[in-house]
Amino acid sequence: MKVLAIYGSPRREGNTAKMMDVALSAFPAEAEIKKVYLGGMNFSGCGPCRECKTTGDCVMKDDMQDVFKDMIWAEIILFGSPAQFSDVSSDIKKLMERTWWMKGALRNKIGGYVITGRRYMESVQNTLHAFMLRHQMILGGSGALGFTFTEMGGLDYDPLALRDAEYTGRRLVELWYIIYDH
Numbered sequence: 001m002k003v004l005a006i007y008g009s010p011r012r013e014g015n016t017a018k019m020m021d022v023a024l025s026a027f028p029a030e031a032e033i034k035k036v037y038l039g040g041m042n043f044s045g046c047g048p049c050r051e052c053k054t055t056g057d058c059v060m061k062d063d064m065q066d067v068f069k070d071m072i073w074a075e076i077i078l079f080g081s082p083a084q085f086s087d088v089s090s091d092i093k094k095l096m097e098r099t100w101w102m103k104g105a106l107r108n109k110i111g112g113y114v115i116t117g118r119r120y121m122e123s124v125q126n127t128l129h130a131f132m133l134r135h136q137m138i139l140g141g142s143g144a145l146g147f148t149f150t151e152m153g154g155l156d157y158d159p160l161a162l163r164d165a166e167y168t169g170r171r172l173v174e175l176w177y178i179i180y181d182h
Ligand SMILES: Cc1cc2nc3c(=O)[nH]c(=O)nc-3n(C[C@H](O)[C@H](O)[C@H](O)COP(=O)(O)O)c2cc1C
Pocket: 009, 010, 011, 013, 014, 015, 016, 017, 082, 083, 084, 085, 086, 087, 116, 117, 118, 119, 120, 121, 148, 150, 151, 152
């Protein structure tokens, strides 16, 4: 069971990371889990080149190249994003744009997410759903949303969010057994 966890908040130990860690706690010990923290990584969104249209590859040589390899390696991809101005974080959005070249490479991978914030969470979900459907991924999970009433530590006020995050992890594991374990 190959799991890629993409932490999409600029804060490495914030609310989103806490939700992610709870979701990952549901995976069995034998799962191989790779964690990628987008915060602090050196990469940009899609550029003007359109090179991938002819080469079938992304020619922008930055930190995203390793993330592409991890995404191709993974059977399950778990995204974590805070709501930032009613949508995914800019790092998650940049990553999404950069996958434009990956035609079919994410097909049938299992995808899930956790989101933190207090309001306007629907657009964050919409963006993640659209991304996964566009790549023909299999959307799993429980739609885990963490309502954070304060900044750091806010999830302590929302035990249901942590329960949902754990359920998201369990659901992704369940789907993996259905799809991959023959
Ligand atoms: C630039 C910026 C924009 C934000 N926009 C929203 C928003 O639209 N809706 C919301 O509920 N929270 C918003 N927040 C709050 C964060 O989503 C919230 O504090 C989140 O839990 C932070 O996650 P983190 O601790 O992983 O960074 C915003 C925070 C920042 C820094």
